Amino acid sequence: MAESVTVADLVDNIRLDVYYGEDLLDDRDITTSDISRPGLELTGYFNYYPAKRVQLLGITETSFAKGMSHDELLDVMRQMCQPETPAFVISTQLEPPEELLQAAKESGIPILGTKMTTSRVLSNMTNYLEGKLAERQSLHGVLVDIYGVGVLITGDSGVGKSETALELVKRGHRLIADDRVEVFQQDEQTLVGEAPAILAHLLEIRGIGIIDVMNLFGAGAVRSETDIDLIVHLEAWSPDKRFDRLGNGDETQKIFDVVVPKISIPVKTGRNLAIIIEAAAMNFRARSMGYDATKVFDENLNRLIQQNSKKNKSGKKA
Known part of the structure:
Protein backbone atom coordinates (compact mmCIF):
# COMPACT_ATOMS: atom_id res chain seq x y z
CA MET A 1 0.00 0.00 0.00
CA ALA A 134 -5.64 0.76 -1.07
CA GLU A 135 -4.20 -1.97 1.13
CA ARG A 136 -2.44 -4.58 -0.99
CA GLN A 137 -1.90 -8.30 -0.58
CA SER A 138 0.81 -10.21 -2.45
CA LEU A 139 -0.32 -13.60 -3.77
CA HIS A 140 1.74 -16.38 -5.33
CA GLY A 141 0.34 -17.13 -8.76
CA VAL A 142 -0.09 -16.01 -12.36
CA LEU A 143 -2.75 -13.55 -13.51
CA VAL A 144 -4.02 -13.75 -17.09
CA ASP A 145 -6.81 -12.00 -18.99
CA ILE A 146 -8.75 -14.64 -20.96
CA TYR A 147 -11.54 -13.28 -23.15
CA GLY A 148 -12.01 -10.43 -20.69
CA VAL A 149 -12.10 -12.73 -17.65
CA GLY A 150 -9.35 -12.16 -15.10
CA VAL A 151 -8.07 -15.62 -14.15
CA LEU A 152 -5.69 -16.06 -11.22
CA ILE A 153 -3.79 -19.33 -11.67
CA THR A 154 -2.49 -20.73 -8.38
CA GLY A 155 -0.74 -23.92 -7.31
CA ASP A 156 2.43 -25.28 -5.82
CA SER A 157 5.77 -24.16 -7.17
CA GLY A 158 6.74 -26.14 -10.27
CA VAL A 159 3.21 -27.31 -11.09
CA GLY A 160 3.30 -25.49 -14.45
CA LYS A 161 1.63 -22.12 -13.88
CA SER A 162 4.10 -20.05 -15.90
CA GLU A 163 4.29 -22.57 -18.75
CA THR A 164 0.50 -22.58 -18.94
CA ALA A 165 0.47 -18.78 -18.98
CA LEU A 166 2.98 -18.80 -21.86
CA GLU A 167 0.71 -21.10 -23.88
CA LEU A 168 -2.26 -18.85 -23.12
CA VAL A 169 -0.31 -15.81 -24.35
CA LYS A 170 0.53 -17.69 -27.56
CA ARG A 171 -3.20 -18.34 -27.97
CA GLY A 172 -3.87 -14.59 -27.93
CA HIS A 173 -4.61 -13.90 -24.27
CA ARG A 174 -2.86 -11.31 -22.11
CA LEU A 175 -0.45 -11.61 -19.20
CA ILE A 176 -0.80 -9.33 -16.21
CA ALA A 177 1.59 -10.85 -13.67
CA ASP A 178 3.75 -13.90 -13.16
CA ASP A 179 4.91 -15.39 -9.85
CA ARG A 180 3.71 -12.51 -7.63
CA VAL A 181 0.38 -10.75 -7.99
CA GLU A 182 -0.34 -7.54 -6.09
CA VAL A 183 -4.04 -7.55 -5.21
CA PHE A 184 -6.20 -4.77 -3.83
CA GLN A 185 -9.93 -4.38 -3.25
CA GLN A 186 -11.46 -1.69 -5.45
CA ASP A 187 -14.97 -1.93 -4.02
CA GLU A 188 -17.26 -4.38 -2.20
CA GLN A 189 -17.37 -6.79 -5.15
CA THR A 190 -14.19 -6.12 -7.13
CA LEU A 191 -10.62 -7.31 -6.71
CA VAL A 192 -7.90 -5.91 -8.95
CA GLY A 193 -4.56 -7.60 -9.61
CA GLU A 194 -1.39 -6.10 -11.02
CA ALA A 195 2.27 -6.99 -11.31
CA PRO A 196 4.95 -5.59 -9.00
CA ALA A 197 6.90 -2.98 -10.93
CA ILE A 198 10.03 -5.13 -11.03
CA LEU A 199 8.14 -8.07 -12.62
CA ALA A 200 5.94 -6.20 -15.13
CA HIS A 201 5.67 -8.03 -18.49
CA LEU A 202 8.17 -10.70 -17.37
CA LEU A 203 7.64 -14.46 -17.31
CA GLU A 204 9.93 -17.08 -15.78
CA ILE A 205 10.19 -20.40 -17.61
CA ARG A 206 12.29 -23.11 -16.01
CA GLY A 207 15.11 -24.12 -18.35
CA ILE A 208 14.92 -20.86 -20.31
CA GLY A 209 14.94 -18.18 -17.65
CA ILE A 210 13.28 -14.76 -17.77
CA ILE A 211 11.48 -13.74 -20.95
CA ASP A 212 9.93 -10.36 -21.76
CA VAL A 213 6.43 -11.10 -23.02
CA MET A 214 5.86 -7.63 -24.44
CA ASN A 215 9.04 -7.69 -26.52
CA LEU A 216 8.46 -11.23 -27.78
CA PHE A 217 4.71 -11.13 -28.43
CA GLY A 218 3.91 -7.41 -28.67
CA ALA A 219 2.09 -4.85 -26.57
CA GLY A 220 -1.22 -6.64 -27.12
CA ALA A 221 0.03 -9.62 -25.10
CA VAL A 222 0.17 -7.76 -21.78
CA ARG A 223 -2.02 -5.66 -19.50
CA SER A 224 -1.07 -3.54 -16.53
CA GLU A 225 -3.99 -4.74 -14.36
CA THR A 226 -7.31 -6.58 -14.45
CA ASP A 227 -10.18 -7.60 -12.20
CA ILE A 228 -9.83 -11.03 -10.63
CA ASP A 229 -13.00 -12.90 -11.60
CA LEU A 230 -11.98 -16.54 -11.24
CA ILE A 231 -9.30 -18.55 -9.41
CA VAL A 232 -8.00 -21.71 -11.08
CA HIS A 233 -5.98 -23.89 -8.72
CA LEU A 234 -3.63 -26.43 -10.30
CA GLU A 235 -2.77 -29.48 -8.22
CA ALA A 236 -1.05 -32.76 -8.94
CA TRP A 237 -3.47 -35.52 -9.90
CA SER A 238 -3.99 -38.25 -7.32
CA PRO A 239 -6.37 -41.23 -7.49
CA ASP A 240 -7.34 -40.52 -3.90
CA LYS A 241 -8.36 -36.93 -4.64
CA ARG A 242 -11.92 -36.26 -5.81
CA PHE A 243 -12.34 -33.50 -8.36
CA ASP A 244 -15.56 -31.88 -9.54
CA ARG A 245 -16.77 -33.61 -12.73
CA LEU A 246 -20.16 -32.00 -13.31
CA GLY A 247 -19.31 -28.40 -12.57
CA ASN A 248 -21.79 -28.03 -9.74
CA GLY A 249 -19.21 -27.40 -7.06
CA ASP A 250 -19.32 -24.16 -5.11
CA GLU A 251 -15.67 -23.79 -4.10
CA THR A 252 -14.64 -20.19 -3.36
CA GLN A 253 -11.75 -18.25 -1.89
CA LYS A 254 -12.07 -15.06 0.12
CA ILE A 255 -9.54 -12.32 -0.52
CA PHE A 256 -10.03 -9.23 1.63
CA ASP A 257 -13.85 -8.93 1.73
CA VAL A 258 -14.50 -10.36 -1.75
CA VAL A 259 -15.50 -13.99 -2.34
CA VAL A 260 -14.06 -15.27 -5.63
CA PRO A 261 -15.24 -18.45 -7.42
CA LYS A 262 -12.56 -21.13 -7.51
CA ILE A 263 -12.08 -24.36 -9.43
CA SER A 264 -9.40 -27.01 -8.94
CA ILE A 265 -7.89 -28.68 -12.00
CA PRO A 266 -5.80 -31.86 -11.71
CA VAL A 267 -2.41 -31.75 -13.43
CA LYS A 268 -1.55 -34.95 -15.24
CA THR A 269 0.70 -35.92 -18.14
CA GLY A 270 -1.08 -35.37 -21.44
CA ARG A 271 -3.54 -32.74 -20.25
CA ASN A 272 -3.44 -29.44 -22.12
CA LEU A 273 -3.87 -27.06 -19.21
CA ALA A 274 -4.01 -23.92 -21.36
CA ILE A 275 -7.02 -25.18 -23.33
CA ILE A 276 -8.71 -26.42 -20.15
CA ILE A 277 -8.26 -23.05 -18.40
CA GLU A 278 -9.42 -21.25 -21.53
CA ALA A 279 -12.57 -23.39 -21.53
CA ALA A 280 -13.05 -22.74 -17.81
CA ALA A 281 -12.92 -18.99 -18.44
CA MET A 282 -15.42 -19.23 -21.31
CA ASN A 283 -17.71 -21.40 -19.17
CA PHE A 284 -17.49 -18.87 -16.33
CA ARG A 285 -18.38 -16.10 -18.75
CA ALA A 286 -21.34 -18.10 -20.09
CA ARG A 287 -22.61 -18.63 -16.55
CA SER A 288 -22.27 -14.92 -15.85
CA MET A 289 -24.48 -14.31 -18.88
CA GLY A 290 -27.11 -16.75 -17.64
CA TYR A 291 -26.21 -20.02 -19.38
CA ASP A 292 -25.34 -22.96 -17.13
CA ALA A 293 -24.33 -26.17 -18.93
CA THR A 294 -24.58 -28.17 -15.70
CA LYS A 295 -28.17 -27.04 -15.25
CA VAL A 296 -28.96 -27.99 -18.85
CA PHE A 297 -27.47 -31.44 -18.26
CA ASP A 298 -29.55 -31.89 -15.10
CA GLU A 299 -32.70 -30.89 -16.95
CA ASN A 300 -31.94 -33.30 -19.81
CA LEU A 301 -31.24 -36.08 -17.32
CA ASN A 302 -34.49 -35.48 -15.43
CA ARG A 303 -36.41 -35.41 -18.71
CA LEU A 304 -34.87 -38.72 -19.75
CA ILE A 305 -35.71 -40.30 -16.40
CA GLN A 306 -39.31 -39.16 -16.71
CA GLN A 307 -39.57 -40.53 -20.25
CA ASN A 308 -38.15 -43.92 -19.20
CA SER A 309 -40.48 -43.99 -16.21
CA LYS A 310 -43.51 -43.43 -18.47
CA LYS A 311 -42.32 -46.17 -20.86
CA ASN A 312 -41.89 -48.62 -17.99
CA LYS A 313 -45.37 -47.85 -16.68
CA SER A 314 -46.99 -48.27 -20.10
CA GLY A 315 -45.07 -51.52 -20.65
CA LYS A 316 -46.33 -52.97 -17.37
CA LYS A 317 -49.95 -52.08 -18.21
CA ALA A 318 -49.68 -53.83 -21.56
Whole structure:
Protein backbone atom coordinates (compact mmCIF):
# COMPACT_ATOMS: atom_id res chain seq x y z
CA MET A 1 0.00 0.00 0.00
CA ALA A 2 1.35 3.40 -0.98
CA GLU A 3 1.26 5.84 1.92
CA SER A 4 0.70 8.82 -0.35
CA VAL A 5 0.29 10.00 -3.93
CA THR A 6 1.67 13.30 -5.15
CA VAL A 7 -0.55 15.94 -6.67
CA ALA A 8 1.65 15.65 -9.77
CA ASP A 9 0.55 11.99 -10.12
CA LEU A 10 -3.08 13.06 -9.78
CA VAL A 11 -2.68 15.72 -12.48
CA ASP A 12 -1.02 13.27 -14.89
CA ASN A 13 -3.50 10.44 -14.40
CA ILE A 14 -6.74 12.44 -14.26
CA ARG A 15 -5.49 14.93 -16.88
CA LEU A 16 -6.12 18.05 -14.88
CA ASP A 17 -5.12 21.57 -15.83
CA VAL A 18 -2.97 23.65 -13.49
CA TYR A 19 -4.26 27.14 -12.73
CA TYR A 20 -1.62 27.82 -10.12
CA GLY A 21 1.34 26.01 -8.54
CA GLU A 22 3.02 24.09 -11.36
CA ASP A 23 6.23 24.02 -9.33
CA LEU A 24 4.42 22.79 -6.19
CA LEU A 25 2.88 19.58 -7.55
CA ASP A 26 5.71 17.20 -6.63
CA ASP A 27 5.87 18.47 -3.06
CA ARG A 28 2.18 18.07 -2.18
CA ASP A 29 1.13 14.62 -0.94
CA ILE A 30 -2.37 13.11 -0.93
CA THR A 31 -2.86 10.59 1.87
CA THR A 32 -6.58 9.79 1.59
CA SER A 33 -8.88 8.81 -1.26
CA ASP A 34 -11.76 10.83 0.20
CA ILE A 35 -12.63 14.01 -1.67
CA SER A 36 -14.17 17.02 0.09
CA ARG A 37 -16.78 19.35 -1.38
CA PRO A 38 -16.57 22.37 0.95
CA GLY A 39 -20.15 23.53 1.20
CA LEU A 40 -20.58 24.18 4.92
CA GLU A 41 -17.11 25.69 5.06
CA LEU A 42 -18.22 28.46 2.70
CA THR A 43 -20.79 29.45 5.33
CA GLY A 44 -18.02 29.70 7.93
CA TYR A 45 -18.51 26.31 9.62
CA PHE A 46 -15.05 24.90 10.42
CA ASN A 47 -15.77 22.81 13.53
CA TYR A 48 -14.90 19.81 11.38
CA TYR A 49 -12.87 20.54 8.28
CA PRO A 50 -11.20 17.58 6.47
CA ALA A 51 -8.12 19.58 5.53
CA LYS A 52 -6.13 16.51 4.37
CA ARG A 53 -8.54 15.86 1.50
CA VAL A 54 -8.45 17.28 -2.01
CA GLN A 55 -10.99 20.12 -2.03
CA LEU A 56 -13.37 20.01 -5.02
CA LEU A 57 -15.41 23.05 -6.02
CA GLY A 58 -18.14 22.81 -8.61
CA ILE A 59 -20.96 25.00 -9.89
CA THR A 60 -22.79 24.98 -6.55
CA GLU A 61 -19.76 26.08 -4.50
CA THR A 62 -18.55 28.75 -6.93
CA SER A 63 -22.08 30.14 -7.36
CA PHE A 64 -22.44 30.47 -3.59
CA ALA A 65 -19.03 32.14 -3.39
CA LYS A 66 -20.10 34.82 -5.89
CA GLY A 67 -22.75 35.98 -3.44
CA MET A 68 -20.22 36.58 -0.66
CA SER A 69 -18.33 39.80 -0.03
CA HIS A 70 -14.65 39.97 -0.91
CA ASP A 71 -13.43 40.13 2.70
CA GLU A 72 -15.78 37.37 3.87
CA LEU A 73 -14.80 35.02 1.04
CA LEU A 74 -11.08 35.74 1.45
CA ASP A 75 -11.31 34.91 5.15
CA VAL A 76 -13.06 31.60 4.37
CA MET A 77 -10.54 30.69 1.69
CA ARG A 78 -7.62 31.41 4.01
CA GLN A 79 -9.15 29.07 6.60
CA MET A 80 -9.53 26.38 3.92
CA CYS A 81 -5.89 26.70 2.86
CA GLN A 82 -4.32 24.61 5.60
CA PRO A 83 -0.69 23.35 5.45
CA GLU A 84 -1.89 19.74 4.96
CA THR A 85 -4.41 20.58 2.20
CA PRO A 86 -3.07 18.91 -0.98
CA ALA A 87 -4.84 20.93 -3.68
CA PHE A 88 -8.02 22.57 -4.87
CA VAL A 89 -9.81 21.31 -7.98
CA ILE A 90 -12.30 23.44 -9.94
CA SER A 91 -14.65 21.46 -12.18
CA THR A 92 -16.67 22.29 -15.33
CA GLN A 93 -14.00 24.65 -16.69
CA LEU A 94 -14.98 27.30 -14.13
CA GLU A 95 -12.66 30.15 -13.24
CA PRO A 96 -11.34 29.94 -9.67
CA PRO A 97 -12.42 32.82 -7.42
CA GLU A 98 -9.79 35.54 -7.05
CA GLU A 99 -9.97 35.15 -3.28
CA LEU A 100 -9.06 31.45 -3.62
CA LEU A 101 -6.11 32.30 -5.86
CA GLN A 102 -4.86 34.85 -3.34
CA ALA A 103 -5.22 32.51 -0.35
CA ALA A 104 -3.65 29.59 -2.25
CA LYS A 105 -0.65 31.69 -3.27
CA GLU A 106 -0.16 32.80 0.33
CA SER A 107 -0.19 29.15 1.50
CA GLY A 108 1.55 27.53 -1.48
CA ILE A 109 -1.34 25.22 -2.42
CA PRO A 110 -1.91 24.27 -6.09
CA ILE A 111 -5.20 25.05 -7.83
CA LEU A 112 -6.24 22.61 -10.54
CA GLY A 113 -9.03 22.66 -13.10
CA THR A 114 -10.86 20.41 -15.54
CA LYS A 115 -13.54 20.46 -18.23
CA MET A 116 -15.22 17.46 -16.59
CA THR A 117 -18.36 17.82 -14.55
CA THR A 118 -18.13 17.69 -10.77
CA SER A 119 -19.60 14.19 -10.59
CA ARG A 120 -17.25 12.83 -13.26
CA VAL A 121 -14.04 14.29 -11.87
CA LEU A 122 -15.07 13.23 -8.35
CA SER A 123 -15.56 9.65 -9.54
CA ASN A 124 -12.30 9.60 -11.51
CA MET A 125 -10.21 11.00 -8.67
CA THR A 126 -11.79 8.66 -6.10
CA ASN A 127 -11.22 5.56 -8.24
CA TYR A 128 -7.61 6.52 -8.95
CA LEU A 129 -6.76 7.35 -5.34
CA GLU A 130 -8.51 4.27 -3.97
CA GLY A 131 -6.49 2.10 -6.32
CA LYS A 132 -3.20 3.74 -5.39
CA LEU A 133 -3.79 4.06 -1.65
CA ALA A 134 -5.64 0.76 -1.07
CA GLU A 135 -4.20 -1.97 1.13
CA ARG A 136 -2.44 -4.58 -0.99
CA GLN A 137 -1.90 -8.30 -0.58
CA SER A 138 0.81 -10.21 -2.45
CA LEU A 139 -0.32 -13.60 -3.77
CA HIS A 140 1.74 -16.38 -5.33
CA GLY A 141 0.34 -17.13 -8.76
CA VAL A 142 -0.09 -16.01 -12.36
CA LEU A 143 -2.75 -13.55 -13.51
CA VAL A 144 -4.02 -13.75 -17.09
CA ASP A 145 -6.81 -12.00 -18.99
CA ILE A 146 -8.75 -14.64 -20.96
CA TYR A 147 -11.54 -13.28 -23.15
CA GLY A 148 -12.01 -10.43 -20.69
CA VAL A 149 -12.10 -12.73 -17.65
CA GLY A 150 -9.35 -12.16 -15.10
CA VAL A 151 -8.07 -15.62 -14.15
CA LEU A 152 -5.69 -16.06 -11.22
CA ILE A 153 -3.79 -19.33 -11.67
CA THR A 154 -2.49 -20.73 -8.38
CA GLY A 155 -0.74 -23.92 -7.31
CA ASP A 156 2.43 -25.28 -5.82
CA SER A 157 5.77 -24.16 -7.17
CA GLY A 158 6.74 -26.14 -10.27
CA VAL A 159 3.21 -27.31 -11.09
CA GLY A 160 3.30 -25.49 -14.45
CA LYS A 161 1.63 -22.12 -13.88
CA SER A 162 4.10 -20.05 -15.90
CA GLU A 163 4.29 -22.57 -18.75
CA THR A 164 0.50 -22.58 -18.94
CA ALA A 165 0.47 -18.78 -18.98
CA LEU A 166 2.98 -18.80 -21.86
CA GLU A 167 0.71 -21.10 -23.88
CA LEU A 168 -2.26 -18.85 -23.12
CA VAL A 169 -0.31 -15.81 -24.35
CA LYS A 170 0.53 -17.69 -27.56
CA ARG A 171 -3.20 -18.34 -27.97
CA GLY A 172 -3.87 -14.59 -27.93
CA HIS A 173 -4.61 -13.90 -24.27
CA ARG A 174 -2.86 -11.31 -22.11
CA LEU A 175 -0.45 -11.61 -19.20
CA ILE A 176 -0.80 -9.33 -16.21
CA ALA A 177 1.59 -10.85 -13.67
CA ASP A 178 3.75 -13.90 -13.16
CA ASP A 179 4.91 -15.39 -9.85
CA ARG A 180 3.71 -12.51 -7.63
CA VAL A 181 0.38 -10.75 -7.99
CA GLU A 182 -0.34 -7.54 -6.09
CA VAL A 183 -4.04 -7.55 -5.21
CA PHE A 184 -6.20 -4.77 -3.83
CA GLN A 185 -9.93 -4.38 -3.25
CA GLN A 186 -11.46 -1.69 -5.45
CA ASP A 187 -14.97 -1.93 -4.02
CA GLU A 188 -17.26 -4.38 -2.20
CA GLN A 189 -17.37 -6.79 -5.15
CA THR A 190 -14.19 -6.12 -7.13
CA LEU A 191 -10.62 -7.31 -6.71
CA VAL A 192 -7.90 -5.91 -8.95
CA GLY A 193 -4.56 -7.60 -9.61
CA GLU A 194 -1.39 -6.10 -11.02
CA ALA A 195 2.27 -6.99 -11.31
CA PRO A 196 4.95 -5.59 -9.00
CA ALA A 197 6.90 -2.98 -10.93
CA ILE A 198 10.03 -5.13 -11.03
CA LEU A 199 8.14 -8.07 -12.62
CA ALA A 200 5.94 -6.20 -15.13
CA HIS A 201 5.67 -8.03 -18.49
CA LEU A 202 8.17 -10.70 -17.37
CA LEU A 203 7.64 -14.46 -17.31
CA GLU A 204 9.93 -17.08 -15.78
CA ILE A 205 10.19 -20.40 -17.61
CA ARG A 206 12.29 -23.11 -16.01
CA GLY A 207 15.11 -24.12 -18.35
CA ILE A 208 14.92 -20.86 -20.31
CA GLY A 209 14.94 -18.18 -17.65
CA ILE A 210 13.28 -14.76 -17.77
CA ILE A 211 11.48 -13.74 -20.95
CA ASP A 212 9.93 -10.36 -21.76
CA VAL A 213 6.43 -11.10 -23.02
CA MET A 214 5.86 -7.63 -24.44
CA ASN A 215 9.04 -7.69 -26.52
CA LEU A 216 8.46 -11.23 -27.78
CA PHE A 217 4.71 -11.13 -28.43
CA GLY A 218 3.91 -7.41 -28.67
CA ALA A 219 2.09 -4.85 -26.57
CA GLY A 220 -1.22 -6.64 -27.12
CA ALA A 221 0.03 -9.62 -25.10
CA VAL A 222 0.17 -7.76 -21.78
CA ARG A 223 -2.02 -5.66 -19.50
CA SER A 224 -1.07 -3.54 -16.53
CA GLU A 225 -3.99 -4.74 -14.36
CA THR A 226 -7.31 -6.58 -14.45
CA ASP A 227 -10.18 -7.60 -12.20
CA ILE A 228 -9.83 -11.03 -10.63
CA ASP A 229 -13.00 -12.90 -11.60
CA LEU A 230 -11.98 -16.54 -11.24
CA ILE A 231 -9.30 -18.55 -9.41
CA VAL A 232 -8.00 -21.71 -11.08
CA HIS A 233 -5.98 -23.89 -8.72
CA LEU A 234 -3.63 -26.43 -10.30
CA GLU A 235 -2.77 -29.48 -8.22
CA ALA A 236 -1.05 -32.76 -8.94
CA TRP A 237 -3.47 -35.52 -9.90
CA SER A 238 -3.99 -38.25 -7.32
CA PRO A 239 -6.37 -41.23 -7.49
CA ASP A 240 -7.34 -40.52 -3.90
CA LYS A 241 -8.36 -36.93 -4.64
CA ARG A 242 -11.92 -36.26 -5.81
CA PHE A 243 -12.34 -33.50 -8.36
CA ASP A 244 -15.56 -31.88 -9.54
CA ARG A 245 -16.77 -33.61 -12.73
CA LEU A 246 -20.16 -32.00 -13.31
CA GLY A 247 -19.31 -28.40 -12.57
CA ASN A 248 -21.79 -28.03 -9.74
CA GLY A 249 -19.21 -27.40 -7.06
CA ASP A 250 -19.32 -24.16 -5.11
CA GLU A 251 -15.67 -23.79 -4.10
CA THR A 252 -14.64 -20.19 -3.36
CA GLN A 253 -11.75 -18.25 -1.89
CA LYS A 254 -12.07 -15.06 0.12
CA ILE A 255 -9.54 -12.32 -0.52
CA PHE A 256 -10.03 -9.23 1.63
CA ASP A 257 -13.85 -8.93 1.73
CA VAL A 258 -14.50 -10.36 -1.75
CA VAL A 259 -15.50 -13.99 -2.34
CA VAL A 260 -14.06 -15.27 -5.63
CA PRO A 261 -15.24 -18.45 -7.42
CA LYS A 262 -12.56 -21.13 -7.51
CA ILE A 263 -12.08 -24.36 -9.43
CA SER A 264 -9.40 -27.01 -8.94
CA ILE A 265 -7.89 -28.68 -12.00
CA PRO A 266 -5.80 -31.86 -11.71
CA VAL A 267 -2.41 -31.75 -13.43
CA LYS A 268 -1.55 -34.95 -15.24
CA THR A 269 0.70 -35.92 -18.14
CA GLY A 270 -1.08 -35.37 -21.44
CA ARG A 271 -3.54 -32.74 -20.25
CA ASN A 272 -3.44 -29.44 -22.12
CA LEU A 273 -3.87 -27.06 -19.21
CA ALA A 274 -4.01 -23.92 -21.36
CA ILE A 275 -7.02 -25.18 -23.33
CA ILE A 276 -8.71 -26.42 -20.15
CA ILE A 277 -8.26 -23.05 -18.40
CA GLU A 278 -9.42 -21.25 -21.53
CA ALA A 279 -12.57 -23.39 -21.53
CA ALA A 280 -13.05 -22.74 -17.81
CA ALA A 281 -12.92 -18.99 -18.44
CA MET A 282 -15.42 -19.23 -21.31
CA ASN A 283 -17.71 -21.40 -19.17
CA PHE A 284 -17.49 -18.87 -16.33
CA ARG A 285 -18.38 -16.10 -18.75
CA ALA A 286 -21.34 -18.10 -20.09
CA ARG A 287 -22.61 -18.63 -16.55
CA SER A 288 -22.27 -14.92 -15.85
CA MET A 289 -24.48 -14.31 -18.88
CA GLY A 290 -27.11 -16.75 -17.64
CA TYR A 291 -26.21 -20.02 -19.38
CA ASP A 292 -25.34 -22.96 -17.13
CA ALA A 293 -24.33 -26.17 -18.93
CA THR A 294 -24.58 -28.17 -15.70
CA LYS A 295 -28.17 -27.04 -15.25
CA VAL A 296 -28.96 -27.99 -18.85
CA PHE A 297 -27.47 -31.44 -18.26
CA ASP A 298 -29.55 -31.89 -15.10
CA GLU A 299 -32.70 -30.89 -16.95
CA ASN A 300 -31.94 -33.30 -19.81
CA LEU A 301 -31.24 -36.08 -17.32
CA ASN A 302 -34.49 -35.48 -15.43
CA ARG A 303 -36.41 -35.41 -18.71
CA LEU A 304 -34.87 -38.72 -19.75
CA ILE A 305 -35.71 -40.30 -16.40
CA GLN A 306 -39.31 -39.16 -16.71
CA GLN A 307 -39.57 -40.53 -20.25
CA ASN A 308 -38.15 -43.92 -19.20
CA SER A 309 -40.48 -43.99 -16.21
CA LYS A 310 -43.51 -43.43 -18.47
CA LYS A 311 -42.32 -46.17 -20.86
CA ASN A 312 -41.89 -48.62 -17.99
CA LYS A 313 -45.37 -47.85 -16.68
CA SER A 314 -46.99 -48.27 -20.10
CA GLY A 315 -45.07 -51.52 -20.65
CA LYS A 316 -46.33 -52.97 -17.37
CA LYS A 317 -49.95 -52.08 -18.21
CA ALA A 318 -49.68 -53.83 -21.56
